[in-house]
Amino acid sequence: MMINENTSEVFSALNVRTGVPARDYTSFRVGGPMAYFAEPSSWKEAAELLEAAKESRLPVYVIGNGSNLLVSDKGVNALFIRIGSNMSSFGFDGSILTAEAGALLSVVSKASVAAGLMGLEWASGIPGTVGGGAAMNAGAYGGELSQVLREVSFIRDGELITRKVADGDLGYRYSAFAYPNAVIVRAVMELKEDDGGAKARMDDYTARRRDKQPLEFPSAGSTFKRPVGNFAGALIEQAGLKGKRIGGAMVSPKHAGFIVNCGGASFNDVAALICFVRADVYEKFGVLLEPEVKIIE
Numbered sequence: 001m002m003i004n005e006n007t008s009e010v011f012s013a014l015n016v017r018t019g020v021p022a023r024d025y026t027s028f029r030v031g032g033p034m035a036y037f038a039e040p041s042s043w044k045e046a047a048e049l050l051e052a053a054k055e056s057r058l059p060v061y062v063i064g065n066g067s068n069l070l071v072s073d074k075g076v077n078a079l080f081i082r083i084g085s086n087m088s089s090f091g092f093d094g095s096i097l098t099a100e101a102g103a104l105l106s107v108v109s110k111a112s113v114a115a116g117l118m119g120l121e122w123a124s125g126i127p128g129t130v131g132g133g134a135a136m137n138a139g140a141y142g143g144e145l146s147q148v149l150r151e152v153s154f155i156r157d158g159e160l161i162t163r164k165v166a167d168g169d170l171g172y173r174y175s176a177f178a179y180p181n182a183v184i185v186r187a188v189m190e191l192k193e194d195d196g197g198a199k200a201r202m203d204d205y206t207a208r209r210r211d212k213q214p215l216e217f218p219s220a221g222s223t224f225k226r227p228v229g230n231f232a233g234a235l236i237e238q239a240g241l242k243g244k245r246i247g248g249a250m251v252s253p254k255h256a257g258f259i260v261n262c263g264g265a266s267f268n269d270v271a272a273l274i275c276f277v278r279a280d281v282y283e284k285f286g287v288l289l290e291p292e293v294k295i296i297e
Helices: 005-013 041-056 105-114 130-136 198-211 232-238 267-285
Strands: 017-021 035-036 060-063 069-071 076-080 088-091 095-099 147-155 159-164 183-190 249-251 260-263 293-294
Touching: 005 041, 035 088, 041 060, 041 076, 041 147, 041 159, 041 183, 069 267, 088 183, 095 105, 105 130, 105 198, 130 183, 232 267, 249 267, 260 267
Parallel strands: 035 076, 060 076, 069 293
Antiparallel strands: 017 035, 088 095, 095 183, 147 159, 147 183, 249 260
C-alpha cells in the first residue's frame, strides 16, 4: 500500500521507522516486519500519526508493551503506534494516581504500594501498560482495573477527550475505550490508604505467579479468556493437552492456560496450536474457548 506525500512527510518528521520486526516488541517473540512503526512522545504526535495514516487509508494498530499480541511472520502492512516509554510518566496526589498510557502496570503497582496505597497489588506481575490494561480491563487474582479506574483521556477524531468512567464502560476483558473507539493516552485511578497488608498481598501474588506460571518461556500470558463457570487452564488440562506441541509452540506443562514459545516458534506454530486446543476442548467438553491473545495478520 502506497502512502501519499503528506503522510510521508508526517512520518518522516515524527521518526517513523520501517520494517521493524514485531518479534522485538512482543512478549511472544514472534512476528515479522511492521511496515511502519512509531513511538510518539505526546498525544498530539499520536493524533498526527493517526490522521496521516487515515489520509493514506493505511491500517493502524495501537500497541503498548506487546504482551498480548501474536503478529504474522509475513509482516503486516500497517502503522503500529506504540504508546510506551516515551509516554510513561505518572504521579500521586493523595490517593489519586494519574498515569500516562505508556507506564507499565507493574511499575505503577509497586510505586502505589510504596506510596502507602492499595488497590493495584494484583497488577505487580502484569507485563502490560496502563493504556493496554485500560483498553482490555486487565485483571488478575480477583482484581481488575475497573475497580480503580475513574477517568480516561483519549484521542478521538484528532481531539483529546477526557471522560469519567461510567457504568458499562468496562467488563470482563472488555473496555469501551479500546481501539478503534479511542486511543488512550492517560488514566486516573482512585486507590485507598493501605490497610497494612498491601505489601504482603503483592508479595504473595508475585510468588504465586512465579511458582505457577511458565515465566521461563516467552508467551502472551493467558492464551484464552475465562469461560463462564469454568477456567480455560483446567479444561485444557482435563483434555490432556499439557505439553502438547506444534513446532516451537507448546501448551505449558506448568500451566495449561499458557501457550509458550519453547524455542523458535513461528506464527503458524502458535496459531495452529491455538486452533487445535480450541477444537479439542470443544469436542470433549462443548466449550468454545475464546482467545485472549490479539492475533494480527
